[in-house]
Every structure is written in C-alpha cells, then in structure tokens.
Amino acid sequence: xxxxxxxxxxxxxxxxxxxxxxxxxxxxxxxxxxxxxxxxxxxxxxxxxxxxxxxxxxxxxxxxxxxxxxxxxxxxxxxxxxxxxxxxxxxxxxxxxxxxxxxxxxxxxxxxxxxxxxxxxxxxxxxxxxxxxxxxxxxxxxxxxxxxxxxxxxxxxxxxxxxxxxxxxxxxxxxxxxxxxxxxxxxxxxxxxxxxxxxxxxxxxxxxxxxxxxxxxxxxxxxxxxxxxxxxxxxxxxxxxxxxxxxxxxxxxxxxxxxxxxxxxxxxxxxxxxxxxxxxxxxxxxxxxxxxxxxxxxxxxxxxxxxxxxxxxxxxxxxxxxxxxxxxxxxxxxxxxxxxxxxxxxxxxxxxxxxxxxxxxxxxxxxxxxxxxxxxxxxxxxxxxxxxxxxxxxxxxxxxxxxxxxxxxxxxxxxxxxxxxxxxxxxxxxxxxxxxxxxxxxxxxxxxxx
Ligand SMILES: [Cu+2]
Numbered sequence: 385x386x387x388x389x390x391x392x393x394x395x396x397x398x399x400x401x402x403x404x405x406x407x408x409x410x411x412x413x414x415x416x417x418x419x420x421x422x423x424x425x426x427x428x429x430x431x432x433x434x435x436x437x438x439x440x441x442x443x444x445x446x447x448x449x450x451x452x453x454x455x456x457x458x459x460x461x462x463x464x465x466x467x468x469x470x471x472x473x474x475x476x477x478x479x480x481x482x483x484x485x486x487x488x489x490x491x492x493x494x495x496x497x498x499x500x501x502x503x504x505x506x507x508x509x510x511x512x513x514x515x516x517x518x519x520x521x522x523x524x525x526x527x528x529x530x531x532x533x534x535x536x537x538x539x540x541x542x543x544x545x546x547x548x549x550x551x552x553x554x555x556x557x558x559x560x561x562x563x564x565x566x567x568x569x570x571x572x573x574x575x576x577x578x579x580x581x582x583x584x585x586x587x588x589x590x591x592x593x594x595x596x597x598x599x600x601x602x603x604x605x606x607x608x609x610x611x612x613x614x615x616x617x618x619x620x621x622x623x624x625x626x627x628x629x630x631x632x633x634x635x636x637x638x639x640x641x642x643x644x645x646x647x648x649x650x651x652x653x654x655x656x657x658x659x660x661x662x663x664x665x666x667x668x669x670x671x672x673x674x675x676x677x678x679x680x681x682x683x684x685x686x687x688x689x690x691x692x693x694x695x696x697x698x699x700x701x702x703x704x705x706x707x708x709x710x711x712x713x714x715x716x717x718x719x720x721x722x723x724x725x726x727x728x729x730x731x732x733x734x735x736x737x738x739x740x741x742x743x744x745x746x747x748x749x750x751x752x753x754x755x756x757x758x759x760x761x762x763x764x765x766x767x768x769x770x771x772x773x774x775x776x777x778x779x780x781x782x783x784x785x786x787x788x789x790x791x792x793x794x795x796x797x798x799x800x801x802x803x804x805x806x807x808x809x810x811x812x813x814x815x816x817x818x819x820x821x822x823x824x825x826x827x828x829x830x831x832x833x834x
Contacts, residue, residue: 412580416582523543746784
C-alpha cells in the first residue's frame with residue numbers, strides 16, 4: 385500500500401511541478417515556433433504515457449495485493465489488448481516524430497536571402513567573421529592559424545580582404561532577416577546554442593556545419609557551448625545582439641576588415657614613453673609595480689593582454705563595479721589614452737621595460753597549490769607563462785599580492801561580471817574552484833615557484 389501511494393504522489397507531484405515549475409522556456413525570439421510545438425507534443429505524449437503507466441501500476445499494486453488464499457491466474461495472451469497497445473504506441477511515436485521531420489526539412493533548407501555569419505569556436509571562446517561588402521568569405525585554412533592570423537585567412541585571396549573579423553565573442557545581426565551561421569571549430573567538438581532562438585548545432589573540426597534562423601526580437605541573447613565532453617565548455621559564453629538594421633549596419637561599418645587589421649601600424653614606444661610618465665607614478669618607473677599604491681607589475685606582461693585591459697578599463701567592462709576600489713583608480717587613467725594608437729604606443733613602451741622578478745609577499749602550502757593549479761595550466765600554461773590563444777595572461781613572475789587579489793575579485797564578482805567582460809567572465813567560473821583565502825594563498829605560493 386505505501387508503494388502505491390508513493391506512485392500516485394509521484395504522478396501528482398510531477399504534474400504539479402510541470403505546471404508550476406519556475407524553469408520554463410525562455411521567451412521565443414526567433415522563427416522556430418515549430419520547435420516549441422514539437423517539444424510540446426513530446427511533453428503531451430510522454431506525459432500522458434507517464435501518467436497512465438504509473439497510475440496503472442498503482443492500481444495493480446492495490447488491486448492485486450497479497451490476500452491470504454488468493455491465487456493468480458496465468459493469462460499470457462490477449463489479442464485485443466495487444467492490438468490496442470500496438471496502435472496506441474504507433475500513434476504516439478508517430479505524433480512525436482512527424483513534426484520533427486517537418487522541422488528538420490525546414491532547418492536544412494536555408495532561405496536564399498539569408499545573410500551569412502561565420503562563428504568560430506575554439507577552447508574556450510567564440511569569434512565571428514562577416515563576408516564584407518562583396519558578400520563572399522575569403523578562403524581559410526587551419527594550417528595558417530597563428531597568433532597574428534587567428535582565423536587562418538589566406539592573405540592572397542581577394543575575397544577575404546574585406547572580411548570583417550570580430551575577435552571577441554559578441555556577434556550582431558539585424559532583426560527580422562534570416563541569418564545563416566556557418567560553424568567552424570579550430571580544435572575540438574563544440575556546440576553553438578542560443579536558448580531563445582531554439583537552435584543548436586555541433587562544430588566539428590575539419591568540417592563546416594551550419595544553422596539558420598530569423599531573429600524576431602531585438603535584444604542580447606547568450607551563446608552557450610553545449611558540448612559536454614571536455615573541460616570548461618561551460619565557460620564558453622558569448623552573445624548575439626539582435627538590433628534594428630540601421631544600428632547593425634552602423635556597427636558593422638565600424639568593425640575592422642582583414643586588410644585594415646593587416647595595415648595597422650605597430651605601437652611607437654618613443655611616443656608611448658611620454659604617456660607612460662603618468663603611469664609611472666603608480667606602476668613604478670620600470671613598470672615593476674608598487675604595492676603601497678596597489679598598482680601591479682605590468683612590465684613583462686604580454687602586449688595583447690595589456691591592450692585588452694586598457695580597453696576594458698576605458699569601456700567600463702573592468703573597474704566600474706562599485707566595490708572595485710582599485711579598479712576605480714585605474715579606470716580614469718586608461719581614459720586618458722585617447723585612442724587605440726595611444727594604447728598601442730604606451731603598451732609598446734611597457735614592452736621595452738626590464739622584466740625583473742618581483743618580491744615574494746604571499747606564502748602558503750606549495751604542494752596543495754600545485755594540485756589546485758592543474759586546471760589553471762590548461763589556459764595559463766604549465767609554467768604560468770600565459771597562452772594568447774586562450775586569452776589567458778601570464779601569472780608567474782608577476783606581483784603575487786595582485787594575483788591573489790584578482791582571484792578574490794573574480795570570486796566575489798567584482799571583476800568579470802560586466803556583460804562585455806567576456807574573458808573576465810570565464811575567470812569568474814574558474815576562481816570559484818578556490819574555496820577560501822587559504823586555497824588562494826596556496827595557489828599563489830605555487831605560482832611563485834614557476
Ligand atoms: Cu566548447
């Protein structure tokens with residue numbers, strides 16, 4: 385009897401939960417209402433079967449429970465019942481599968497007027513490419529991928545010169561126009577998914593896959609990598625911003641093309657030296673860092689990372705959190721660098737500064753720190769040297785008290801929580817594996833040995 389009650393409660397509980405659950409679908413923002421319809425049918429069919437089977441089981445448990453002296457009769461065949469069950473099952477399965485076939489037929493049939501965006505996945509972030517004014521993508525080849533050519537573009541292909549390269553994980557598309565996402569992976573399997581659009585597709589190294597949709601709402605929608613196998617795919621967050629065509633065109637026009645990126649002049653260290661005079665007050669004349677002023681060592685840090693941080697401080701992606709006491713001191717300094725050329729120049733100057741080892745100020749259990757560092761090494765390198773392809777900066781040989789504070793800031797959401805701080809966001813997930821101050825100290829003590 386208690387078992388029958390449990391079965392009935394299970395059914396009632398599941399139904400109540402389904403109706404009142406806080407986990408509902410995100411509002412639909414694309415043309416794929418058919419996919420919701422398919423899922424609804426599946427819910428109805430499997431829900432009805434679930435209720436029927438479990439209630440039948442409860443009924444049997446009650447009806448045929450042990451009675452003294454009662455004997456069961458053996459009745460293996462029942463033609464009528466079997467015919468009924470076969471037909472019901474066939475109808476149920478067909479009801480679940482048929483709409484899926486219709487949706488799939490539409491899913492692989494891309495409208496002629498769809499414009500194209502390429503989404504490139506790599507461990508662990510997204511970047512995007514638009515075909516430019518000629519509407520044609522240039523040739524790419526995985527063999528050509530390098531730090532200077534992250535898309536593997538063919539420098540001699542005329543179609544590629546006007547390709548627009550978006551190096552960060554936020555793409556934009558115009559509302560109410562069909563868009564085809566071409567999907568390419570540089571390394572392992574990834575999966576491009578946007579909940580509000582109801583679409584997802586795997587990225588397979590060595591081949592190009594695609595999906596298409598027509599966004600019907602403006603807004604910012606999160607891109608998730610829904611690949612399960614491998615570490616850190618959950619940190620591969622990005623976004624697709626859907627906006628009015630005018631806004632989209634204005635944005636696209638501002639993005640650099642492949643040939644513009646190639647034509648960029650390197651920063652001028654001599655001009656940067658003048659700008660650095662201000663920085664020296666806090667970061668020290670040699671960029672060695674001054675703990676008394678909470679300013680870290682920046683000499684010896686990679687140029688790409690310094691540039692991105694200065695841009696983040698300027699745009700408010702970093703240093704704008706109300707509790708970010710030290711970031712707030714830095715943000716107005718970055719604002720003094722008027723344009724990208726000024727940033728390039730000062731960074732070029734910082735690259736000329738000597739890379740002296742800083743004083744060690746943090747100690748902890750190195751053996752424990754080594755264990756904790758294992759996961760970090762995927763992105764920051766076994767020697768803590770930093771890996772540009774992972775967007776992860778150098779951590780070894782930098783000011784240790786600053787590294788410790790950043791980990792705490794990531795943990796507390798003081799750094800990395802801004803919606804356009806794409807890479808800081810990733811670190812926020814990672815810092816959460818460090819449970820307390822002791823873990824941070826142990827880890828930093830280990831980094832000090834690298
Ligand atoms: Cu992934």
